[in-house]
Amino acid sequence: AQRVTQPEKLLSVFKGAPVELKCNYSYSGSPELFWYVQYSRQRLQLLLRHISRESIKGFTADLNKGETSFHLKKPFAQEEDSAMYYCALLMDSNYQLIWGAGTKLIIKP
Amino acid sequence: NAGVTQTPKFRVLKTGQSMTLLCAQDMNHEYMYWYRQDPGMGLRLIHYSVGEGTTAKGEVPDGYNVSRLKKQNFLLGLESAAPSQTSVYFCASSYDSRPGREQFFGPGTRLTVL
Numbered sequence: 590a591q592r593v594t595q596p597e598k599l600l601s602v603f604k605g606a607p608v609e610l611k612c613n614y615s616y617s618g619s620p621e622l623f624w625y626v627q628y629s630r631q632r633l634q635l636l637l638r639h640i641s642r643e644s645i646k647g648f649t650a651d652l653n654k655g656e657t658s659f660h661l662k663k664p665f666a667q668e669e670d671s672a673m674y675y676c677a678l679l680m681d682s683n684y685q686l687i688w689g690a691g692t693k694l695i696i697k698p
Numbered sequence: 699n700a701g702v703t704q705t706p707k708f709r710v711l712k713t714g715q716s717m718t719l720l721c722a723q724d725m726n727h728e729y730m731y732w733y734r735q736d737p738g739m740g741l742r743l744i745h746y747s748v749g750e751g752t753t754a755k756g757e758v759p760d761g762y763n764v765s766r767l768k769k770q771n772f773l774l775g776l777e778s779a780a781p782s783q784t785s786v787y788f789c790a791s792s793y794d795s796r797p798g799r800e801q802f803f804g805p806g807t808r809l810t811v812l
Contacts, residue, residue, distance in 0.1 A: 593740065598738070632701075632702075632803045632804065632805055633788065633790075633803040634802075635800045635801070638800075675740065675741070677740075684795035684796075685743055685746070685756065685757070686741075686743070686801070687740070688740030688741040688742070689740050690738055690739050690740045691740065
């Protein structure tokens, strides 16, 4: 069955340290992966999508089909990165999103 | 542009009561979605719509009904609320469903069923 796993409910790092938020997926079809972010008192919004191969706010994510992972990385964390991060998988069978449970990222000053 | 709006923001119901959540978008999007989010879980799709007059079931449709009479509105109804429907409900919309297409979210409705 299709599934998205974010193993860390909470990740706390110091400002300036590297950040890696893990996302693993299980899907037999062709996956499309996304990272969405929700800052405090703001709406859930798209951060980046793997097909764009983009870097947004210093974050990058590479789809690794061999390891079925789509980890989100940033080399130097900033305090404004503190937020909830959700990994999501778009199923090509019905174009519905399957969501991970989210990781709360706290950047300590 | 207001984007995606949801009404109401908060609601407390008693078991067995009914209510309707309203979602409105002003981006001329074809697709609209209703999700629920429970503690420690990811968003789960309740129902969605691929265009005016159409609706389809998502992952957890039981106990809910929806209607899309106008392109800009997507209503979620609870006919007989149950405590298991206590959750935060999010509406989203997208231009279409093609890969990579972004979903735009509303602020959420926090529903408590006593």
